[in-house]
Amino acid sequence: MEFESVIGLEVHVQLKTKSKAFCSCPNEFGRQPNTNVCPTCLGMPGALPVLNEMVAKMAVRAGLAINCDIQNRSVFSRKNYFYPDMPKNYQITQFEFPVCLGGHMDLIQNKKRIGITRIHIEEDAGKLVHQGAEGVSGSTGSLVDLNRASVPLIEIVSEPDFRTAAEAREYFEMLHEIVMYIGVCDGNLEEGSLRCDANVSLRPVGQKEFGTRAEVKNLNSFRSVERAIQHEIKRQKLILLDGGTVVQETRHFDDATQTTHSLRGKADAHDYRYFPEPDLIPLVLSDAQIDEERQAMPELPLAKRKRYSSELGLSDFEVKVIIGDMDMNTYFEKANELLVTAKLSVTAKETAKWIVGDFNSFLKETSDDFGNTKVSPEELLSLLSLKEQGKISGKIAKDVLKQMIETGKTAKSIVDASGSTQISDEGALQSIVDDVLAANQAVVEKIKNGKTAAAGFLMGQVMKESKGRAKPDVVKDMILKSILG
């Protein structure tokens, strides 16, 4: 029997607001445990939540970016269950009336439109640190760190529109890119800034009703989304082919074994006892407020891609690399803006080539990145201008760039100090040319006999003698003139 897989994703996106969702504690990581806390996010008796406006703004921006219907009125609810990393033993979330409904996103490679069911706002929980073991089993005790408690999240719920693991992966990748580019998430997958739950079920091809689904929780890399779904499809298929039935349950994906295993079944499913959060008033957004967010929307990655390839003439590879690294992208955008305003003869294409190529690899060597490099876009452009004006060769430009990265000095000061500007003055070069010709009479003869291509060897010698400073086309002219008259 042939099966069709039906997959839906729920993606939790950690918002990069300055403060937490319902109190004024900084939304920051890496501090000592339980220092980033206050009565509200600690769940102290009597403390109350107040919504951080930026959370609402970012949720709206995310909704607009994936074509959602922004709701003028949404309501916060309490999701009740006990867990030691949750200070109040309920999570403030949105249930019946979320902030966004009904959007969609178009997959580029898989050429498919994926429906978005809803986006809702919620708060994160803290973290448990188990002592003496990886997990709770075998540990001697568990400590609670509430620095992350009440950090704002949005949950983006898709329709069950995916049919393959690859589609799901592409969606997660695109969503990752979008939330980073619209400035609502830092996109740091290792730190869990985006986490994905996948609902997977199988049904015989042609059947309309969905099969029983299993939910795989907490996938935090592109690869694990793809692998977990692949494994889940395989697992369910084997069960069904064997005449068995899939159990509705929550499963965990083990990165080490690349398999999923059961966390809890339907019988253990929580009854969350949702009800409207009485400590918060409904979130009311006027059309004007929603419009304001629409006006402030930065260029989305899809539009950026189109512009880079059709307007700036970047190669597919360059587009991919420049969009894939936010810091590099910011750097490139700045440089591109500068070269337009300063009317430089350096092209965007040339700039992109350097940024994606040598600049990028030099930075990797020094473990720097485009966010913290000592070389400002202005300085990169003045280097490229020197090259464009013929003052330095491409090879020298590379060396100079390397020094700029290491020392933070300007292109001009490095070039001036090393005397490495190109020599185009024939008077200064004549003696070197004469010496090279005298030492290579055999080659000179070949040229005299019409093999002008052999001049390349002589040019190389002159360049070597001049330590790369001779301007190549000047040298070529001089060699040919000296031999052929």
Add this chain to the structure above:
Amino acid sequence: MSNDTTFKTAIESHKAIQNGDITAVSLAEETFKTIDSSDKSIKGFLSLMKEQALETAQEVDDKVKNGETLPTLAGVPIAVKDNMNVLGTKTTCGSNYLKNFESPYDATVITKLKQNKLVMVGKTNMDEFAMGSSTENSAFFSTKNPWDLTRAPGGSSGGSAAVVGAGQLPLSLGSDTGGSIRQPASFCGICGLKPTYGRVSRYGLVAFASSLDQIGPFTRTAEDAAHLMNVISGHDPMDATSLQDHVALGSTKQKNLSSQAVEDFTSNLNNDINGLKIGVPKELLGDAIDSGVKEKIQDMLSWFEKQGATWEEISIDSFNYAIPAYYILAPAEASSNLARYDGVRYGHREGNESSLRDMYKNARGNGFGAEVKRRIVLGTYVLSSGYYDAYYIKAQKVRTVIKQEFEQTFAKYDIVLTPTSPTPPFKLGENVDDPLAMYLSDIATASANLAGCPALSIPCGFSDGLPVGAQFIGPNFSESKLLNIAHIYQQSTGFHKETPVR
């Protein structure tokens, strides 16, 4: 009596301090002396803050010496219900679970008391987590009614009501979720006001039922209540349900104040009440109401007639559903609000458990008393899937109808007048084994919480030597009007001046 500071009003004491007739320190010392002698029998306090109180009193006296004008009620002793957080002091909520809990922050009302230099003398006894109507649900001890020590002071703010009723001090704060200020005010023969929902910040008030809880004053006089409201009310950015400051329509000062200004609750105290229209729900004059109570309410209505006010018997059908709806909504919210008491971060933790489940079980099972557990079970049940629509949603609909019926009533009448409690103070122990009978003592009060509107209780006479209270309910933001009516009543009657024999 006039030289006895204990039964002086707050504003009299404040003026005496400002004028230099007495010092705040001497008043505080005398208050502690009174508490020392009389609280042995009343048992209203859970803890005292002598050192802090004397420090504040000294600051007030220094200001007077420097010729400074004191803020409202500065220097006056006040007691606070033990469910409001005061930085660095215990906040127990009358619960074993929080027996040793020390507050890491100040509630907004406490910040306001401190800013105004009121002298906070201690924290008062209460039903555990404000659940109860007699203060017998305190995990520590029962408070006694100052008029008859064998009787309950009411609840849940019984401690705060009893200490004012006993004349230990002129002011206290309570909280009212279904009648927890008004019913004990009635039982202890004093004035208690539940403000409009959102008028006083709930930040730092340990939640029982968030959509119903409201902090308010206990005083002997309506005038003192107006002054204390000036101190504690106002918009608070820390409480999302806090209302923007509001000047009630008809306020004489409205024209002089910007819309953001805080209302002066004393400005209307002396307004004429001639022409006042009063609605008296027949639902609250029926057989469920004690005849002695009904008689005093009738006396008060006759007094109103003499003042040129009119009253009519009306019917507010939804009053009959207020208690059932209240006992679904309040426990539902409570079951969630009290979930944080899990033994993880603070509170009761036995520490000898080998599993998380056992830790929760011991923390909550042994930390909470029977009534709290009863309501958590009730609330958890009504929110459970399959029951939510039948109970919670239905109760919310009743709540909406109650609001609408109040609105319709207030289109015709200025206030609704009822007995505050169906009975005079009952005997301690009388209702402890009958939760339903206990719940019914909120019958006249709970609807104001469900509707959100302000309501006040003042003494209107005595039945067999026990105080009887009358409740005025008004539309949202009508505190000023309620206080005005109560003040005029107190100008020509003497019930609020009666004191229990000590």
